[in-house]
Amino acid sequence: DVVMTQSPLSLPVTLGQPASISCRSSQSLVHSDGNTYLNWFQQRPGQSPRRLIYKVSNRDSGVPDRFSGSGSGTDFTLEISSMEAEDVGVYYCMQGTHWPWTFGQGTKVEIK
Amino acid sequence: EVQLVESGGGLVQPGGSLRLSCAASGFTVSSNQLSWVRQAPRKGLEWVSVIYSGGSTNHADSVKGRFTISRDNSKNTLSLQMNSLRVEDTAVYYCVSGWGSWGQGTLVTVSS
Numbered sequence: 334d335v336v337m338t339q340s341p342l343s344l345p346v347t348l349g350q351p352a353s354i355s356c357r358s359s360q361s362l363v364h365s366d367g368n369t370y371l372n373w374f375q376q377r378p379g380q381s382p383r384r385l386i387y388k389v390s391n392r393d394s395g396v397p398d399r400f401s402g403s404g405s406g407t408d409f410t411l412e413i414s415s416m417e418a419e420d421v422g423v424y425y426c427m428q429g430t431h432w433p434w435t436f437g438q439g440t441k442v443e444i445k
Numbered sequence: 446e447v448q449l450v451e452s453g454g455g456l457v458q459p460g461g462s463l464r465l466s467c468a469a470s471g472f473t474v475s476s477n478q479l480s481w482v483r484q485a486p487r488k489g490l491e492w493v494s495v496i497y498s499g500g501s502t503n504h505a506d507s508v509k510g511r512f513t514i515s516r517d518n519s520k521n522t523l524s525l526q527m528n529s530l531r532v533e534d535t536a537v538y539y540c541v542s543g544w545g546s547w548g549q550g551t552l553v554t555v556s557s
Contacts, residue, residue, distance in 0.1 A: 374490075381547040381549055381550055382482075382490065382539070382547055383547070384545045387544065387545065393545060425490055427544070429544060432503050433492055433503070433506070434492045434495075436489055436490040436491070438489055439489050439490075
């Protein structure tokens with residue numbers, strides 16, 4: 334199975350400051366069709382996960398533009414340009430290139 | 446608007462069976478990739494099973510031979526038949542369309 338490793342696992346962030354989460358995969362996430370199926374999810378306390386980013390850098394509808402995704406191959410990053418209170422939660426990267434699809438361990442983002 | 450509503454969770458003894466259902470609206474189940482994802486208490490996310498639009502399925506090794514994913518096109522529902530349940534199957538089970546639409550989840554507790 335592809336192992337997804339996130340860092341840090343805990344991230345205290347001051348309101349208005351940027352935040353960055355790293356996600357590394359144990360093998361390349363480039364699919365044979367040429368796409369890279371790397372998603373980012375946000376799970377607020379007590380809620381279901383919500384997808385923020387698909388195929389590395391594409392924001393889902395309704396996702397604020399302070400969220401951005403980047404990377405390629407095995408190294409990926411989620412960035413929040415300016416932390417807001419509603420961004421508190423756990424963030425997961427997930428690969429959909431190789432079955433079984435796998436998630437990272439999650440990064441808990443909180444207010445500093 | 447896509448909506449997914451899970452039902453069927455509850456308390457079951459080890460070795461028992463349970464059938465989860467997911468009522469879909471806003472799209473037809475036969476045209477989408479549909480999955481079950483679970484989250485054990487205070488843990489991360491694990492992809493359990495997927496059924497593709499063409500009807501083929503995949504299951505995680507941890508549930509292979511015990512769980513079966515299926516869909517009913519006439520009722521526009523997704524199901525997960527869970528047999529030989531184990532304590533470690535205790536989790537909230539989410540119904541997911543594609544990777545972007547998630548239900549609210551249903552709790553399965555396996556305990557004697």
